[in-house]
Each structure stands twice: as C-alpha cells, then as structure tokens.
Amino acid sequence: MDTCFTPNHPIAEGEEVLDHATEYERKLYSLMQFYRREFEQACIDMKYSSIDRQDETMHKHICQAQDKADLLKELMWACISERLPHRCGTSLGIRDGWLIVNFSNADEDPRDFLRKLLGQ
Numbered sequence: 001m002d003t004c005f006t007p008n009h010p011i012a013e014g015e016e017v018l019d020h021a022t023e024y025e026r027k028l029y030s031l032m033q034f035y036r037r038e039f040e041q042a043c044i045d046m047k048y049s050s051i052d053r054q055d056e057t058m059h060k061h062i063c064q065a066q067d068k069a070d071l072l073k074e075l076m077w078a079c080i081s082e083r084l085p086h087r088c089g090t091s092l093g094i095r096d097g098w099l100i101v102n103f104s105n106a107d108e109d110p111r112d113f114l115r116k117l118l119g120q
Contacts, residue, residue, distance in 0.1 A: 005033035007094045015093070015101040018084055025079050026098055032072035039065035 007029070011017065021029065042062045049058070080092065080100060091103045 005030040005037075007096055007098065009093070009095050011095045011099065011101060012103070015095070015103040018092075018100045018102055021080070021094060021098040021100055022083070025076055028072050028076035028079065029094060032069050032076060035065050035069035035072065039069055 039062060042058070042065055046058055046062060077092065084100070093101050093103060095101050
C-alpha cells in the first residue's frame with residue numbers, strides 16, 4: 001500500500017532533510033492518506049445524496065474514517081519523534097521520496113500562509 005499513497009510534495013527552499021521514513025512510517029502515512037480520502041469521498045457522497053439516503057450508517061462511516069486518519073497521523077508523528085528526538089523541531093513534513101524534513105515558518109509572510117491554507 002505504501003506505493004499507492006506516496007507523498008508528492010517536493011522539498012521547498014529552507015527545508016532541512018532529516019532522514020528517510022522507515023517502512024513502518026511509510027505504511028502509517030499511506031494508510032492515513034487512504035482513510036483521509038475515504039473521509040473526503042464519504043463527505044461528497046453525503047453532500048450529493050438524497051435526504052432519505054443520509055442515514056446513521058453514512059454518518060458513522062464519515063466519523064470512523066476521520067478518526068482512523070487522525071489516529072494514524074498521530075501514530076506516524078509519534079514514531080518519527082521517538083526515532084529522531086534530538087533532530088525534530090515542531091514543523092515537520094514528509095516530502096517526495098519519503099524524506100522527513102524540518103522547516104521553519106518564522107520568516108513566512110502571514111498572507112502567504114493564508115494563500116497556502118486556502119489553496120490559492
């Protein structure tokens with residue numbers, strides 16, 4: 001599964017490569033992405049389904065997918081922090097090629113941050 005849901009963000013300027021993700025961390029990341037997409041798809045299904053199809057099962061599926069994605073994300077970052085405690089800052093990311101990077105947002109303009117947040 002870790003070949004299906006790989007990180008696709010290139011390393012940006014100012015990011016420091018710390019290490020490669022281990023096989024277990026890659027599996028956690030991929031599974032997290034799988035459940036994140038399941039959550040997004042379930043939300044779309046809910047939005048465009050008729051009112052009579054929006055039942056408790058659909059709501060439960062959405063909540064479970066989100067909970068699983070959140071749990072896997074926390075497990076992945078806990079594994080990385082445990083493995084690289086002296087090298088990890090508060091701003092970590094996983095980039096293309098399964099590289100774990102440390103980056104600083106201190107110099108970033110708040111307007112740039114908002115543009116990234118809103119996808120513009």
